Amino acid sequence: MGAWQTLTVEQTGRVAVVTFRRADQLNAMNRLMQREITSAFEALSVDDGVGAIVVTGEGRGFMAGADIKEYAAQSAPEFDSFQAAGTRMYASIEDNRKPVIAAVNGFALGGGMELVLCCDIVIANQYAKLGLPEIKLGLIPGGGGTQRSVAKLGRNRANFLLMTGAIVPASEFVEAGLVNEIVDAEKLMARALELAAMIAAEPAGAVEGLKRLTAHAVSGDLAGGLATERDILGELYRGEIGQRRVREFAEKSAGRAAKAKP
Template sequence: MTGYQTLTVEILGRIAVVTFHRADQLNAMNRLMQGEITEAFEALSDDADVGAIVVTGEGRGFMAGADIKEYAAQTGPEFDIFQAAGTRMYAAIENNRKPVIAAVNGFALGGGMELVLCCDIVIANQFAKLGLPEIKLGLIPGGGGTQRSVAKLGRNRANFLLMTGAIVPASEFVAAGLVHEIVDVDRLMPRALELAEMIAAEPAPAIEALKALTAHAVSGDLADGLAMERDTLGELYRGEIGQQRVKEFAHKSTTKTRTGAP
């Protein structure tokens, strides 16, 4: 995948690394970038050779929201088109078949935090900050921020962020479960790639099933989710990979028991 102007896509084995490439604007998202993000993530979702995706930003920012100069110049119809395209973009990340790991290297504000909320695993460096400051413009988030923040942080925590526009260190989101861990600046990408490689090494059908099931668990019916889980496990158990790995594990366990090996 080449030819992008606002981002790069690098393939490292079974890992795809998407890097926002507007460092002089703290990777603020304009219409071109929005379209390129959508195109890249939709293509990666369909790429059987990719097992996991890491997304990060160039320079000091992950993504500092929408490009405010372009945003302010939009007409009403242009604004509506931009928001509709944003819905597709966030869905391309959240509903991607591949797990998406956000490596938050700096500010993730507004649309940037909304993008983080769409990811499956989030790590950040010690200088990263997140926030939904749209209230400072007399607006509200329009890329799912009001809904996903409640789902991932709880209503009261989300209300604090939404109603105050506070910009908060990423470390404060660890206890809430949004951020998995904080790492040193120099360790951010190595750790993100390490996690991505661990996931990509596992059977893709099982990883994709897990992503779909945990997504359902956030807002779906429990009984339906349990039925989906049971049916999916049955399919994986009967599949070639499942049968092979279960039998291999059983053989190893039997061998250890007989020999007394640790």
């Protein structure tokens, strides 16, 4: 897939692992890292050999937002270009054909939390902390954080994070539904890989369809979502895997019923 400077992409079976590799900067995102994340996820999205993706960071941080040193040196046109490129980067994760599991190993702040908000499943260790602290710089999130935080957390929780800039333990997001599980640090990657392998083993068309449908549900367009749901289900039912599995289930069910007769 190419040589990377700010991340690595490794594959085991049908699971790809993207690891941010700027540990000395808590994996803060500069322009090169932004380009490489986009390139990696867009390539993985169309790779039929990949069924699920795990994303994590090396060291103590998942991603501590944008690289403020670079951020501060940007001209106005450079800043606008960075934000526009960020829109494409986050879309490469949120709209990826493959489910993306975040293994949050430390701080996920600013752009790092915005990246977490784009993921489909979130596993975190007991030390992980999340936040959208842009208000402390007199700014607001620019990578979709204002919109996705409301969609995934509710407006009041989102307002609290956005308006106070609070940095909150990942455990506090479990009840809200953003974080699925808190896992001991030494078991974090094993659990993320276990989930990814479990999902990647299922029929790719069904998994991709489910991702599209749950994303559609968040949009609030119920009628459109229901219509798309019917269309995808019909395609899967008529497909070779769906036909075979339904037939096998029916045959097993009939066999159990026959054995149960007196």
